[in-house]
Amino acid sequence: MLKLKVNDEIFDAAEKELPSYIKKHMQILQTVQAGEECYKDSLGWHDTSIWAGDETIDKIESIAAGIRKIADAFVLIGVGGSNNAARSVIEAISPDGGTEILYAGNTISPNPINKVLKRLECKEVYINCVAKNFETLEPGVSFRILRQYLVNRYGKEEAAKRIICTGTIGSSLDKLCINNGYAFVPFPTDIGGRYTALSYVGLLPMAVAGIDIRSLVKGGKDMENYLRYSAAEENTAMQYASLRNIYFSKGYKLELLSAFEPQLRWFYKWWEQLFAESEGKDGLGLFPVSGEFSEELHSLGQYIQDGSPIMFETFIDVKEKQDSIVIKPDNILDGFDYLNGKDLWDVNRAAFEATRAAHGKKLPCLTLEIDRLDPYHFGQLFYFFQFSCYLSGKLLGINPFNQPGVEAYKNCMFEALGKTKI
Ligand code: PA5
Numbered sequence: 001m002l003k004l005k006v007n008d009e010i011f012d013a014a015e016k017e018l019p020s021y022i023k024k025h026m027q028i029l030q031t032v033q034a035g036e037e038c039y040k041d042s043l044g045w046h047d048t049s050i051w052a053g054d055e056t057i058d059k060i061e062s063i064a065a066g067i068r069k070i071a072d073a074f075v076l077i078g079v080g081g082s083n084n085a086a087r088s089v090i091e092a093i094s095p096d097g098g099t100e101i102l103y104a105g106n107t108i109s110p111n112p113i114n115k116v117l118k119r120l121e122c123k124e125v126y127i128n129c130v131a132k133n134f135e136t137l138e139p140g141v142s143f144r145i146l147r148q149y150l151v152n153r154y155g156k157e158e159a160a161k162r163i164i165c166t167g168t169i170g171s172s173l174d175k176l177c178i179n180n181g182y183a184f185v186p187f188p189t190d191i192g193g194r195y196t197a198l199s200y201v202g203l204l205p206m207a208v209a210g211i212d213i214r215s216l217v218k219g220g221k222d223m224e225n226y227l228r229y230s231a232a233e234e235n236t237a238m239q240y241a242s243l244r245n246i247y248f249s250k251g252y253k254l255e256l257l258s259a260f261e262p263q264l265r266w267f268y269k270w271w272e273q274l275f276a277e278s279e280g281k282d283g284l285g286l287f288p289v290s291g292e293f294s295e296e297l298h299s300l301g302q303y304i305q306d307g308s309p310i311m312f313e314t315f316i317d318v319k320e321k322q323d324s325i326v327i328k329p330d331n332i333l334d335g336f337d338y339l340n341g342k343d344l345w346d347v348n349r350a351a352f353e354a355t356r357a358a359h360g361k362k363l364p365c366l367t368l369e370i371d372r373l374d375p376y377h378f379g380q381l382f383y384f385f386q387f388s389c390y391l392s393g394k395l396l397g398i399n400p401f402n403q404p405g406v407e408a409y410k411n412c413m414f415e416a417l418g419k420t421k422i
Helices: 018-024 026-034 054-070 084-093 110-119 137-154 156-161 172-180 200-208 213-229 236-249 262-279 300-306 344-360 375-396 404-416
Strands: 003-007 073-077 100-104 125-130 163-167 183-186 254-259 287-292 311-318 365-370
Touching (some): 003 236, 018 026, 018 236, 054 183, 054 213, 073 137, 073 200, 084 262, 110 137, 125 137, 125 200, 137 156, 163 200, 172 183, 183 200, 200 213, 213 375, 236 365, 236 375, 262 287, 287 300, 311 344, 365 375
Parallel strands (some): 073 100, 311 365
Antiparallel strands (some): 003 365
């Protein structure tokens, strides 16, 4: 099970403040563990068996197997919570050689859309449009472009067989599917996009990419059983969410999530969206940022170590050796002989330990330890952060499930583009 370690030379908050903070806010953990009636329309993820039960997994695996038999390319159309979870796992650990997953619906720039269309040439293509309300511009327009592409290439009837949509029952996307004969799977009505990793939204594209979703869901379920039933003092989500709020109250404005595995690049995006949209409201909330190390030690590293003290850091530490390259001696004198015989895995670990020690002198550092980067542990991470986000939002005193701020730019944009209400 995921573990939390604290390295805080500045406040020693884990020793001096955390126990009393947890005692004081125990009731909030119990409320979050039970799930609140007022959020019942957003808590469909809380009990993983509702949207990721055995029957759903069987169905997703069977749909994915059918697609994998034919498709060389599968375009996942969606933005924010409608694609981040799937992409974070697919880009990190999908096996080589299966159906290639491409992405659209997350931008309005024609450049990446044209690039996707180009990459589809000579490939057998399926598309999956994921949209909760089907009002968001990015997936809406990308779906139209890709739908037209499929019809031009395969004809209307065959194109219809290659389109699968994930939408809420009764939505305009559902109607569009009924009218045009596209396959349709449910987007949970009682889960907001950013909490949908363990549902059709996240699991179908992952399964098409060849990810073992059964194991991923098991990781989420095990984490659910632990977080929802363990006492406050030993509850890792309670410790993490409490420390976030303790540091926020001390004036820290940012949480930096970092790791020495570039495979986690898209996972950072998922995490950033989860916390930014959930907590950034009412003038409150930590701004979530990420550090892709060791590369960004050569850019952000300067600021982290020596700039304004506005952030604390959370490392993800992957404990078990998953890859290896032993550095061989070389007869060209390049100044790197001190690495002879060492494994890059261990060199990377040494860089991590050194960075944590150096950063620890300047800012509070938390470490979340996981054994491996595999489907099971991604499942654990998804549930852990979703639960922690709900809890952290409650400790902060905001509603973790709405996103009123996102509507502001949309309203201005729709007005500028002349959108009229249907
Ligand atoms: O978490 C959320 O609710 C949002 O980030 C949505 O996922 C995102 O805006 C996409 O919405 P939709 O699926 O309706 O296109």
